[in-house]
Amino acid sequence: MSASIPGYTYESSEKATSPVGAGDLDKLKATVMFTEDDEQALRLAGDVLEDQVEDVLDVWYGFVADHPHLVAYFSTPEGEPIQEYLDRVRPRFSQWILDTCRRPYDQTWLDYQEEIGLRHTPEKKNTTDDVNSVNNISLRYVIAFIYPITATMRDFLGKKGHSAEQVEAMHQAWFKAVTLTVTLWSRPYVRNDLW
């Protein structure tokens, strides 16, 4: 199914190459306290979330829709929301949830995080969907989104009858994974090798 998502190039050669390597990733994983237990918890989270991703996206799109300063990034430079753009991004956003839970964090994963990061910057923002929107998403909101993307996930993780301890383990693993991912997405924004 994922191969049919427009613009989803995870397994294609049509994506960026990340300058971040395995050694860099190990240091970042240590910094967000990410261990093999978190990998296991994310695999379980993938199973828990698989049939709920559309509900999660409803919450996230609702959050964006409630805030004009966020809708602006899916709008024309004149401020008119582009429904086709919102619709095309959504299945990639759904797939991102499952990829974050299920994909091995290897070089292919690192390369695709670089691709996603670039798609938030002027280098690639509107090219994937061929839209006339503003030319970047301000990094401030990419980082700030760590909070809502983490906090709103907890209820969904608790909906399949797992113990409080399991839900907490899945939620902490998700928080670590989101922080790690946003850290990688920030790379193309940064000046002079300060990343």
Add this chain to the structure above:
Amino acid sequence: MSASIPGYTYESSEKATSPVGAGDLDKLKATVMFTEDDEQALRLAGDVLEDQVEDVLDVWYGFVADHPHLVAYFSTPEGEPIQEYLDRVRPRFSQWILDTCRRPYDQTWLDYQEEIGLRHTPEKKNTTDDVNSVNNISLRYVIAFIYPITATMRDFLGKKGHSAEQVEAMHQAWFKAVTLTVTLWSRPYVRNDLW
């Protein structure tokens, strides 16, 4: 007491001026879902943490000490840790905890976040303490630190006999405040107005 911390210039004119204003801050607060309830929860957290900040710093400094890639930022370019530097930063880090809980998030607060951000970049990193250390802290670790700085705080918030609900409210408010703060600290790292 805080006036006597070397390099702590919160209430002094010797600090940066932030280009981020009240309108920008309102949008960021909305993005991290920060409300007046969180302000109240942070005030309570300030009372809970006041006599624990040294214990919190012991945990955070222990975490840094355990990871050579983090100790490097408090070391000479040749990799020798600078104890005087670690010692001088520590009381400012303690004060940052209490300021995050207790200060109004006004223009003075925004200006001081800009100052702290700059002190992580080549513009100001070693000037405050007049040390010969590496010339910046890589942004990747500033963002990644959102996880340990958030997760390790929960136990401390629970140590003064508050209800599970109050502890959770304090912890979520802390998570939001840390995400907001790191977002502001990232500003001077970013190229071409992409922040």
